[in-house]
Amino acid sequence: xxxxxxxxxxxxxxxxxxxxxxxxxxxCSKACGAPYRKGTYEAARWEPLAGLVEPGDVFWDVGAHxxxxxxxxxxxxxxxxxxxxxxxxxxxxxxxxxxxxxxRAANVEVLPWAFSDTVGKSRFGGGTGSGTRQLxxxxxxxxxxxxxxLVASGRCKPPTWLKLDVEGAEVAVLxxxxxxxxxxxxxxxxxxxxxxxxxxxxxxxxxxxxxxHVPERxxxxxxxxxxxxxxxxxxxxxxxxxxxxLLTAFLQAGL
Numbered sequence: 644x645x646x647x648x649x650x651x652x653x654x655x656x657x658x659x660x661x662x663x664x665x666x667x668x669x670x671c672s673k674a675c676g677a678p679y680r681k682g683t684y685e686a687a688r689w690e691p692l693a694g695l696v697e698p699g700d701v702f703w704d705v706g707a708h709x710x711x712x713x714x715x716x717x718x719x720x721x722x723x724x725x726x727x728x729x730x731x732x733x734x735x736x737x738x739x740x741x742x743x744x745x746x747r748a749a750n751v752e753v754l755p756w757a758f759s760d761t762v763g764k765s766r767f768g769g770g771t772g773s774g775t776r777q778l779x780x781x782x783x784x785x786x787x788x789x790x791x792x793l794v795a796s797g798r799c800k801p802p803t804w805l806k807l808d809v810e811g812a813e814v815a816v817l818x819x820x821x822x823x824x825x826x827x828x829x830x831x832x833x834x835x836x837x838x839x840x841x842x843x844x845x846x847x848x849x850x851x852x853x854x855x856h857v858p859e860r861x862x863x864x865x866x867x868x869x870x871x872x873x874x875x876x877x878x879x880x881x882x883x884x885x886x887x888x889l890l891t892a893f894l895q896a897g898l
Contacts, residue, residue: 655673657674659680663682666689669746672738672745692832698720702802703727704806710738717751728751729755731785757778758787765784788819790820802820814840817833825851829880848876854878856879856890858893
């Protein structure tokens with residue numbers, strides 16, 4: 644482990660094909676964790692989810708981290724689709740850009756912004772690892788946007804798929820995306836980080852007229868009270884066609 648940490652700056656620029664899972668055959672930096680590199684990262688969940696993304700979709704990956712889901716979406720939407728990968732962390736974004744370049748993902752645009760219900764600037768940082776930085780804390784400032792403002796300005800195409808993993812800012816992001824989520828056949832996957840946030844997001848999404856599904860793994864976590872594991876909500880527009888077999892497989896996927 645210590646040797647790998649020492650070598651990490653070198654390994655970051657060494658890439659190899661992912662041997663299994665939904666990103667099989669795509670290229671991953673050897674500095675990433677073993678589940679990413681080997682394709683075993685929650686494969687039972689992401690395999691069916693990849694099938695719920697359609698060719699031509701406009702996929703917004705908000706909180707893209709190193710780009711695991713970005714790469715999945717890149718392949719699923721195909722050349723006719725578009726992926727926007729938003730990652731405010733400079734270090735994470737460096738990995739993300741490397742993966743986009745290594746995979747020649749011309750349909751992916753990497754952007755440095757965070758999301759909230761207001762346009763402006765916010766502190767960003769804290770956390771215990773690369774995937775746990777939050778708005779409202781830390782020493783650096785980042786630009787915040789709302790989904791609806793970016794769409795209204797014409798800067799980004801309206802999302803037909805929105806994935807959120809924003810470490811506690813879920814409610815604010817959804818409030819800033821109401822118009823987009825109400826106005827077209829959209830699907831949204833929200834990672835929630837407490838039972839209270841889960842309930843608040845569920846109420847918002849249902850209020851937008853979306854059909855909400857809670858995976859079994861999330862139901863178990865919520866029933867047990869506060870859990871270290873994030874919970875999820877999959878919200879789908881009633882006008883979007885969804886293969887029931889894939890939806891069921893995603894909702895029943897194990898930990």
